[in-house]
Amino acid sequence: MYFGVDYYPEHWPEERWETDIKMMKELGINVVRIAEFGWSVIEPKEGQYNFSLYDKVIDLLHQYDIDVILGTPTATPPAWLIEKHPNILQINKQGQRNNFGGRRHYCFNNLNYQRYTHKIVTQMVEHYNDNEAVIGWQIDNEFGHEASDKCYCDDCQKEFQNWLKEKYSTLENLNQTWGTVFWSQSYNSWDQIPTPKETWTAHNPSLLLDFYRFSSDSIVDYQKMQVDIIREKVAEQWITHNLIFTGHTLNLDNLARDLDFVSFDNYPVWGGLAKPVNPETTAFNHDLMYGLKNQPFWIMEELIGAQGWDQIGYLPRPNQAKMWTYQALGHGAEAIIFFRWRACRFGTEQFCHGILDHDGKPKRKYKEIKEIKEELDLAGDDFTNSTRKAKVALYHSYDNMWAWQIQPQSSAFDYREEVEKIYRPFFNKNINVNVISQLSNLEQYEILVLPILFLVNSDWIKEIESFVTNGGKLVLTYRNGVKDENNIVTDKTLPGFFSELAGIEINEYESLQVNQQNSVVFENKEYDTRVWSDLITLTGAKSLAEYNQNFYAGTPAITENKYGQGEVYYIGCSPDDKLLSYLYERILIKTSLNAIETEKGVEIIKKTGEKNNYLIALNHNSQSYKINLSKTYKTIDGKQAKTELQLQPFDGIILKQDI
Amino acid sequence: MYFGVDYYPEHWPEERWETDIKMMKELGINVVRIAEFGWSVIEPKEGQYNFSLYDKVIDLLHQYDIDVILGTPTATPPAWLIEKHPNILQINKQGQRNNFGGRRHYCFNNLNYQRYTHKIVTQMVEHYNDNEAVIGWQIDNEFGHEASDKCYCDDCQKEFQNWLKEKYSTLENLNQTWGTVFWSQSYNSWDQIPTPKETWTAHNPSLLLDFYRFSSDSIVDYQKMQVDIIREKVAEQWITHNLIFTGHTLNLDNLARDLDFVSFDNYPVWGGLAKPVNPETTAFNHDLMYGLKNQPFWIMEELIGAQGWDQIGYLPRPNQAKMWTYQALGHGAEAIIFFRWRACRFGTEQFCHGILDHDGKPKRKYKEIKEIKEELDLAGDDFTNSTRKAKVALYHSYDNMWAWQIQPQSSAFDYREEVEKIYRPFFNKNINVNVISQLSNLEQYEILVLPILFLVNSDWIKEIESFVTNGGKLVLTYRNGVKDENNIVTDKTLPGFFSELAGIEINEYESLQVNQQNSVVFENKEYDTRVWSDLITLTGAKSLAEYNQNFYAGTPAITENKYGQGEVYYIGCSPDDKLLSYLYERILIKTSLNAIETEKGVEIIKKTGEKNNYLIALNHNSQSYKINLSKTYKTIDGKQAKTELQLQPFDGIILKQDI
Amino acid sequence: MYFGVDYYPEHWPEERWETDIKMMKELGINVVRIAEFGWSVIEPKEGQYNFSLYDKVIDLLHQYDIDVILGTPTATPPAWLIEKHPNILQINKQGQRNNFGGRRHYCFNNLNYQRYTHKIVTQMVEHYNDNEAVIGWQIDNEFGHEASDKCYCDDCQKEFQNWLKEKYSTLENLNQTWGTVFWSQSYNSWDQIPTPKETWTAHNPSLLLDFYRFSSDSIVDYQKMQVDIIREKVAEQWITHNLIFTGHTLNLDNLARDLDFVSFDNYPVWGGLAKPVNPETTAFNHDLMYGLKNQPFWIMEELIGAQGWDQIGYLPRPNQAKMWTYQALGHGAEAIIFFRWRACRFGTEQFCHGILDHDGKPKRKYKEIKEIKEELDLAGDDFTNSTRKAKVALYHSYDNMWAWQIQPQSSAFDYREEVEKIYRPFFNKNINVNVISQLSNLEQYEILVLPILFLVNSDWIKEIESFVTNGGKLVLTYRNGVKDENNIVTDKTLPGFFSELAGIEINEYESLQVNQQNSVVFENKEYDTRVWSDLITLTGAKSLAEYNQNFYAGTPAITENKYGQGEVYYIGCSPDDKLLSYLYERILIKTSLNAIETEKGVEIIKKTGEKNNYLIALNHNSQSYKINLSKTYKTIDGKQAKTELQLQPFDGIILKQDI
């Protein structure tokens, strides 16, 4: 198993390198990622290439049997390049040009930048394509981060117009599709079509959605250019990118398409956060990464120390990094690389703490990394290669996410929060979920969840209907089926597309705002609801819960409909966790799935290897818990048998069982 | 009575039109407004005019005896025009040019835009001036909305300088009046005078006030240009504009001057609001609209469904639209047009719900509109033409509002809130108020209220003094009389202008901030006060209330002064509603006016027709109430006699009584 | 003693001047400051100088024996100059040019502005250098105020590059020092170095710190140019500047260097503040002003009435201005000038109230000024020239303040608040503190406090070590010694530089965010801590307090170390006031210092004159207090003996005692 660290030899004197590498070796590190911000090291002046620094480091690493991943350094165009071509810098929504001094300061559609990208990547790959130590490539760094996902420059406007020409062929078609007749926005020339720069009202939502798609495609195409250069020249070396997932205008499904596998930068806490995000947030991120290619992924940056630029925050607790590592492995990671070797003494990331702090001494975090590696060595490849099956599919679509970003419809609405709310009860019940990006091959699932799927494509209907007809359980939420793929509201009575399947009609609805709530009665108990109230008319379904407030008290809020061999659930509101949990239990009882009930924040993952079954127990809390295991497991060293388990604060434990 | 709907035939397939019009007819609709955003429909390319779409629709409407109001489409300059003359787009305070993609994206002083406006309006009026179905014109749409009221472009700067030349004749006069000697801001050339673009300190308040006046005049002149074109060519067709009132830099008194009557767009709730504004806010808006020309007005857009762009909010309750309709009619509207026929499937206003939703089916709102029309038919013209007299005048001045916007003086100050606070007790006591825009013909009133009248004009003094001398009751508040019309502080001891009338002097004052309060003792009881504390010295008046806190405890806060046959009340603080209510009772008892006490949110309006007296009872609350009527009234169908009335949630009821 | 007022004769008709001056005379005023915004009065058109207005006023003042301070009017470049050279206006971080209409609208590095400055200052000084009434000069007005401290224009960028060339000589040196290898930011030409305009990430912290230093130097150099012009031509007349201290990018130590003495503008309340700042804030400001040159300073603007531009706030209470005046004198002021004579009727500062209000009548504030002068006359020069010694030194560094502004590290961190927290217990115990700007001559102190001294210079170590070795008490806080003077993190284990002195190592730390806290146990009691937790390892020190929460419960938080004859205290957290107070008592007991315990907000200052000892008692609260004096004092008129003192709300009392 690859177990590594992100290393920046250019930040340290050459005399220190061997000390560092020996320490890495002592930790069991067998791979490092380097060079992903090293453009000015490699090409300090235009056309003067100098690989000597990285050559030396790679040689030294190779002597110690440590493999190398090379990052292409295109996230940081150097000062001389910006001086020569300042229009590489993006233009923001307010029409202001970005400035040199950070990173990701380039427009994906700038031809000059594409040309210089081509040159530096070609130089690097020609230099390293047959280097034995180099096992693969990371393209650029965290595409989309730091507001770099959208640019409003003239080049981008031109490219957007070309993209639209490609998509719509004629202006008649575009005007018709977008409904530009509204507010006299019809175009009689492609040149008139703007990028959605700031206006004192809102832009056409269909234009906005297409601009988001275009922006994402610009990134995907830019990555593809680099991928093509590298693929042409390498034999064994693979290609990846270190993805993040925070709501950018970047379709990760498309981005993943051109990669051998995806990598993920996992920061459960960052910047001035007082505590880590919820464990289900990290779990969902991992499941989403796995789902991008339905295959194991790498963690390219795994948090080990406190992180931040101008603001630092929460100090990860003793053992917490181990616990996060095991969570990643549990959810489908196959390699772990920690960020970073040692905290840098200068630059913006001075307070991004690594395995070592600024003083370079081995301390608590160093010892923890050593322990993690020793345990993983005990677990061996059978564990790393073990798999987990899911019978629940949750569909996630970038187009849909963007449509919600464009029109959140309620001040209480947060896309990520609402999707996680739907995912959370599965997490709490320790039931595996596949986050899927295609509505196909649904027959492998028993439950299909379509959370807040605002934007629907009529091509899906057959697949979904057949899933339900054949006995599948379909879970729908409020605002499913409102729009078509062009962000146009359906003229069918809601939930449009899903009306027949769900056996309901929605003739009125109300958006609830922050601090507003309603309630529903489910099985004679009252539960809070927020964000939205669909007022449901039953046309075949049965009501499971009714509103308890406002003029629509008594109106169905959650329904169940038998359809073919299956059932369709419609949740017309955003209920609290308890209600969702009870509702899911009602659904699960009709499936083969078994919940494992644990304390909140205690996560159990079961995986299957060739030799053993594995149980990963994670404690995301600062209290201790004792948990009972349904069967007898052995400790990872095989020395003890366990039927119950004591979880210390932030503990992560791997147990096994012969098959 | 005109009862109509805003209709956008260009948003729907031609095949649907007749279905729509038949449904309108079924509802009793007899007028529709169209075309106000239809520039690109009429002139899809420069100079190519095509009226066929609207011709067909108007013909069809005419076949069904439905009259038509035509909007000039100048709120939405089309893409081809902006492409040709991008400097039509305004410049904001930060110096950034607006962008195409919304609406109201034009500078009123741009000569190109004025030229194109001239052409499109001329074309339209020549085409439709003798169309039998067309009864009138709406100029543009909601002037001032969406930050379009102020532009800082070079053209506007030039025009502002010309406007100042016109006003001040010489630079000496301007420098002297504004006090430009302060901070070395004296101008020795007209070209030096800036528009008040963003600086790191505050601009000269006199320059600011003149810039606000200039900005308003720019809109008034722009409207006038359109009015003149139309008037020259039409015979019977009238001209209006659909006003809004939300604190823009637009003097509605001046804007109304050139119109046959004013129209109002009434949205008690909009865009992510969790609940409607207070009923007195809507009432005040209506009274203000009536006061603009002292004549009935139209509602050009009356809310019927939930509204919003990116965010939707409160769903209007069953019957609430009827209640709002009756409130408008009670306060002086003579025609109601609902916004809009059907929710649009595309564009920015996708979630502005109409009588019909996106699915086009007649549902709850459709039925409600039908019921409203049937009741209004029973009420008949005698009701529509009935009038209400007011003995209370409340003066509202745009110059004064702008002066407060420029210098709010307290973080707790909100102009609209403070004016409404002074208006509210009359509303709560169901006493009619005329919101007046001229301090003349005061002899018809018993009470004159000058709320927070910071900015005074010495021409008024004679009129006001004579009002009081002849027995009128004058109500003044804190900060009355501080400044002259040029935003210069008086050198008289405060309240300056009003000192003698009020029989007081103010030698100190304190601005209270958000979360700060004081209290006063009035008739031995303590009441909260906020925003401001005038420390009053009596010079003839008698103290009605004294402060109860701070070093100025015991100092008079509210006073009463006999002057001639009348009385002058000075309220040196912003007291809570209760105290104001008791104070008003003290004043009312000296007049012929009778309060009708009702539960908060229950509104009673009395009107007088030729044949009947009318009582309109409105319940703005979600609870039911029983109210006793002082006399016997008949239901509007004449079938039942009532001495008490059961008001359901959001009920609106019209009763009548023979004269 | 100089006792004066800021006067703007240009704001009032000439006929009023003598009335004003007679009233000033009646108050005992003997100095006025004029002309500091009078450029357009003196030079209404380019090259046309006209001193007649100020000549007349100065003559009149001289007739009444009132001396004059002249301000150079460069804070307000006039309209004709900006029209001619619009690039005098600064460029902000977002790249937008400032606009005419406020004040301080000029770039310090603009050559045109420097040329015009040279001309106007030369003209003024040549005109007034031998005027008998004129005793001194104030350069410009409140340098750094209103975001004028940083400019990002092209001229500034060029000058910044020159400044860096001067500092670093070679690009290699700069690249090496800043660590530009991070994120490929290495420069191979000086022209590439940007000013830190807005980017979507954070700039290099070393570049930022140098830009802050450069910006400060730009102001210091600009002042120096004016100082040089004046010095060359005057004999007796002195030169000062009216400083403010609110976190600007301006090193007041450097600014003070070129002045004869510093002046301070003292506004304990301003704008929309609901109440004055804490008394220790004002005290600290005064101590800091004194420390700039270790000599008495002037108050050039002392608040007398309510102040504000668009928003007014708290009305200073009766006698409060007197109390603030005595506080200033107690902390080292030697002259007091009140702001301003009379509230202006026009311009941005309409609501800055003076001794007189807009109506020009003598009222409460007028009488208070008279009383202050009468008491100060009784106290006489022996009081004004009296001094106070301090045995506590608190080091304050602008470089350090800027480093914290660049990287606050916690959302709960506020530089000023944290420094004041460390200062406050001394204030509460009425112990004099010298705020020092150089770490030299430490032998005169018993306690040296280095609050949050993030940025350290290795040159200091010898001085500090010798201070402790010789018996001094050194107080250090969290984050001391983290960085070097180039904003680079030390590679020593923390607290780096101070590790041996403090006898500790810090191997982990945690940043706490707003609303987060920890607690420590000190002498068996628990106290709250905020902002930061250093996890201390003892290497010789003894623990005084340990954390009580989180995984680091039990870890030392505050330590004491014997070193040589002295002791070193390290406070690894931001504790609450009580704990700090107890800790200080523990330290004080080992010194010769005696606390005077008073109620919170009651301040006692002791000063020593040639003839008398003085005790100044100040009550910053709105309640009354009785305080016992340790010895018998006489009232300032010598008529009564006092062993206890009744302090009325906001009272300020001077007592004396023969030496």
Ligand SMILES: [Zn+2]
């Ligand atoms: Zn671009």
Ligand SMILES: [Zn+2]
């Ligand atoms: Zn303009």
Ligand SMILES: [Zn+2]
């Ligand atoms: Zn500059």
